[in-house]
Amino acid sequence: MRATEDTHVPDIVVRHIDEAMAERIKTLARERRWSINEVILHALRYGLGMGAGDIFSELLLEPGDIAHLTGAYDAQEQAAFQEALNALSQASPSSLAAAARTRADAGDVA
Helix, strand or coil, X not given: CCCCCCCCCCCCCCCCCCHHHHHHHHHHHHHHCCCHHHHHHHHHHHHCCCCCCCCCHHHHCCCCCCHHHHCXXXXXXXXXXXXXXXXXXXXXXXXXXXXXXXXXXXXXXX
16 A cells, blocks of 8 residues: 555654564565565564455454354354353363263264
């Protein structure tokens, strides 16, 4: 996105960049024949999940909210899935192992 005469784009100063990061920015600028500003803007866009076609932008969702990642669940399915995740998070590992053994002994394999 380029600024036009009508659009104000703020300048942001980033302080305390370590030497390794500064060198990496300079190296990328030389290799790609970009300005340092272009390298930093590119890194920020993709790091924040705002790049065009950025496959990692989904990762900005709430941690553990994997139901949204595929986009295939409706609201009712998502609620049921979240309820199951909550139940699993509260169960002790030993009770889960015991339940799995009981199911295996009964021949009830999912």
